[in-house]
Amino acid sequence: MIRTLIAEQTSLIRAGLVAFLSAVDDIEVVAELRRGDQVLSASRCLRPDVAVLAATLPVIDGFAAACALHAQLPTCHSLIMGDRCNSASLRRAMTAHASGFIAADAAPDFLTESVRRAATGQMVMDCDLAFEALTAPANPLTPRELDALRLAAEGATTAEIAAKLCLSVGTVRNYLSRVSAKTGARNRVDAIRIAQDAGWF
Numbered sequence: 001m002i003r004t005l006i007a008e009q010t011s012l013i014r015a016g017l018v019a020f021l022s023a024v025d026d027i028e029v030v031a032e033l034r035r036g037d038q039v040l041s042a043s044r045c046l047r048p049d050v051a052v053l054a055a056t057l058p059v060i061d062g063f064a065a066a067c068a069l070h071a072q073l074p075t076c077h078s079l080i081m082g083d084r085c086n087s088a089s090l091r092r093a094m095t096a097h098a099s100g101f102i103a104a105d106a107a108p109d110f111l112t113e114s115v116r117r118a119a120t121g122q123m124v125m126d127c128d129l130a131f132e133a134l135t136a137p138a139n140p141l142t143p144r145e146l147d148a149l150r151l152a153a154e155g156a157t158t159a160e161i162a163a164k165l166c167l168s169v170g171t172v173r174n175y176l177s178r179v180s181a182k183t184g185a186r187n188r189v190d191a192i193r194i195a196q197d198a199g200w201f
Contacts, residue, residue, distance in 0.1 A: 002119045005048040007033040036060035049119045055082030063096040070097035077118040088198045100124025140182045148175040150201045153192045
């Protein structure tokens with residue numbers, strides 16, 4: 001039996017995943033969680049073979065949870081599931097040492113086969129997505145520019161961003177101006193949309 005942990009914040013989706021995978025003969029769902037910070041502790045206790053992690057989770061996201069599992073419980077292979085199935089998300093999954101990234105609207109048979117492959121240490125990758133990842137331009141933003149833009153996306157003002165990043169207000173304005181220039185955005189809101197669509201955060 002493939003011991004499987006599921007982490008998904010939306011109750012209805014989580015229940016559907018649990019019901020579907022529990023009905024598969026060779027898969028046993030050993031935990032269902034709604035927050036990313038619960039994944040590592042539950043996995044240490046229950047020792048799943050595979051963790052199916054939503055990309056978006058409260059407290060810490062699926063990418064961070066996968067990274068923590070790889071570092072502290074490498075026998076558990078992670079599959080990240082997300083709505084934004086793009087090259088940036090795939091690169092983030094690979095950086096987190098996940099076994100793959102699958103679309104939330106993937107066919108049920110693909111999900112079960114992905115769990116089986118991940119359990120044996122194989123990589124799970126959609127061919128079209130892999131090709132896009134190879135041909136897509138890299139993220140042009142520096143880590144600091146991304147930090148500033150991420151805080152802006154959360155609704156922080158320029159002064160609040162400066163305080164949180166221990167920078168001057170002028171420096172933050174320069175960062176956000178460079179972000180707009182690099183992404184070709186019309187304004188800050190447009191830059192946030194571009195970054196989110198690309199999966200940069």
